[in-house]
Amino acid sequence: MIKVTADGTYITQTALTLRNPATSYERCDTVQRPVLQAALFDADYMSAVVLAVALVKLFCRFLAQISANETGYVSEADIIKRGRKINSFAAESMLIISSAIHLAKSQLLSHQVNPDHLDRMWICLKVNALA
Numbered sequence: 543m544i545k546v547t548a549d550g551t552y553i554t555q556t557a558l559t560l561r562n563p564a565t566s567y568e569r570c571d572t573v574q575r576p577v578l579q580a581a582l583f584d585a586d587y588m589s590a591v592v593l594a595v596a597l598v599k600l601f602c603r604f605l606a607q608i609s610a611n612e613t614g615y616v617s618e619a620d621i622i623k624r625g626r627k628i629n630s631f632a633a634e635s636m637l638i639i640s641s642a643i644h645l646a647k648s649q650l651l652s653h654q655v656n657p658d659h660l661d662r663m664w665i666c667l668k669v670n671a672l673a
Contacts, residue, residue, distance in 0.1 A: 582645060585653045590642040594666040597635040601670055604631055632670055639667045 545553050581589045608624055643663050646655040 582642070583651065585651075587646060587655050587659050590646070591659050591662050594639045594642065594663045597638060598666045598669050601631060601635055601673060604628070605673060632673070636667060636670050639663055639670065643667070 547553055575583065578589060578593065605628065608628065643660060645651070646660055646663075
């Protein structure tokens with residue numbers, strides 16, 4: 543969504559970015575992180591688990607949609623194209639899940655992450671890899 547600020551400049555606003563309440567004339571020395579990343583660093587790790595589960599569900603629905611679109615004869619080029627789409631989607635979702643797991647195991651967080659959260663994300667990663 544594109545908005546116009548008071549000084550006439552254009553800004554974009556998405557669900558993944560934080561809006562700075564300060565005006566454009568003020569300097570802010572704090573680091574502005576995306577919403578999900580800020581939640582992870584603020585000890586709200588359940589959002590990463592929810593994201594992992596949502597990615598697995600989305601991938602399963604994507605597979606179902608791809609297989610439902612097959613009707614009759616399918617050429618070899620279409621099979622290769624479909625395989626590339628599936629692999630690309632799986633790789634991107636697995637990258638997001640594995641990055642969240644890596645952050646949880648790193649020493650960047652000031653708190654310990656619940657082992658159940660890690661187990662759930664590992665299961666989501668394995669389901670995505672095996673699908």
